[in-house]
Amino acid sequence: MGRKPCCPKEGLNRGAWTAMEDDILVSYIRKHGEGKWGSLPKRAGLKRCGKSCRLRWLNYLRPGIKRGNISDDEEELIIRLHGLLGNRWSLIAGRLPGRTDNEIKNYWNTTLGKKVRGEVGGHSRQHHQATAASTVVRSRPSSEPARTSSDAAPPSPDTSPVRTKALRCTARLPVAPPRAASPASHGRPPDDAEAAEVRQDHLPEDDMSIDLDFDMCELSFLSPWRGQDGDGVVGPSGQFVGGEGDMEALLLEPAGDDVEFAWF
DNA sequence: AATGTGCACAACCGCAATTTG
DNA sequence: GCAAATTGCGGTTGTGCACAT
Numbered sequence: 105m106g107r108k109p110c111c112p113k114e115g116l117n118r119g120a121w122t123a124m125e126d127d128i129l130v131s132y133i134r135k136h137g138e139g140k141w142g143s144l145p146k147r148a149g150l151k152r153c154g155k156s157c158r159l160r161w162l163n164y165l166r167p168g169i170k171r172g173n174i175s176d177d178e179e180e181l182i183i184r185l186h187g188l189l190g191n192r193w194s195l196i197a198g199r200l201p202g203r204t205d206n207e208i209k210n211y212w213n214t215t216l217g218k219k220v221r222g223e224v225g226g227h228s229r230q231h232h233q234a235t236a237a238s239t240v241v242r243s244r245p246s247s248e249p250a251r252t253s254s255d256a257a258p259p260s261p262d263t264s265p266v267r268t269k270a271l272r273c274t275a276r277l278p279v280a281p282p283r284a285a286s287p288a289s290h291g292r293p294p295d296d297a298e299a300a301e302v303r304q305d306h307l308p309e310d311d312m313s314i315d316l317d318f319d320m321c322e323l324s325f326l327s328p329w330r331g332q333d334g335d336g337v338v339g340p341s342g343q344f345v346g347g348e349g350d351m352e353a354l355l356l357e358p359a360g361d362d363v364e365f366a367w368f
Numbered sequence: 369a370a371t372g373t374g375c376a377c378a379a380c381c382g383c384a385a386t387t388t389g
Numbered sequence: 390g391c392a393a394a395t396t397g398c399g400g401t402t403g404t405g406c407a408c409a410t
Contacts, residue, residue: 119404120378142395158396159379194398206378209399214376 117151121160130165163204170202
C-alpha cells in the first residue's frame, strides 16, 4: 500500500545540483519553456525528479532571482506580510520581487522568526509585534492580541485574517480607475491612508466589477458577505455587502486598471 | 589540530488543488 | 462526473560551513 511516489527514485541523482545539471536545465528551459515537469528530466537528459527540476528552476536558476542580502526594508515587509498572511510564503514572496518562497521561508525560520519572538538581539519583540499588529488589527477586536500563524491555535475565521494554509483563490478583477472617495465610506477615518474602500457594483463572480478608491498598497479584511443585490461596500471592519458567504481578501497587486485580490 | 556545536540554506517529502483526458 | 496526471505549496530534513572549545 502507500502512496505512489511522484517519480521512481532508482537511478536518479539526489542532493545538491551540479553546475552541469544547472546548465542542462537552463538551456533546456530556454529552448522549450517551462512546464511539463514530469517529463522534462527525461527530455532534457537529466537524472532528476521533475519536482526537483521545477524547484531548482524556480528558486535558483530562473532569471531575476535575488540571492541573499535581504535588506531592512524587505525584512520589515516580510514581517508585516507574515502578520497578515501567516506562513503563506508564496504570497509573501509574490510581494518581494526576485525573492522566492523558499528563501523567505528559510530566512524566517532561521532568522526573522527568532527576532520576532525576541530570541535574538536586534529588533525588539515589542517592535515587531507592534509592526505586524498595526497592519492586521483593523479586522480584529482590539481586545484580542495580535497573533501570527506560527502560533498553534487555529485562528477563528471571524476574528483573524491569518490562516495556516494557503488557498488558491486568487482572482484578477477589472476595476474602474482610482477616483475620489465615495460617500459610502461607512465612517472610515479620512486619514486612514492604508485603508481601501471597495465598492462592489454588482455580483456575481463571473463579472465582478468593483470601484476602488485607494492610495495604499495593502488591504486586508475578513468579513461575512451579506445581502444579494445592490452596491457592496467595504466598511471600516472590512465588511462587504452585496453577496453572501464568508470571505476574506487581501489586495495583492494594483496594476493599472486591474487589481489582483486573493479571496479566502 | 581535532572535535563538537549551532546555524543557514538547499533540497526533499507529502499533501492538496488544479488540470487534463 | 470521474480518475489520473500535473503543479504548487508548506513543513521538514540533510549537509556544509563557521566558530568555539
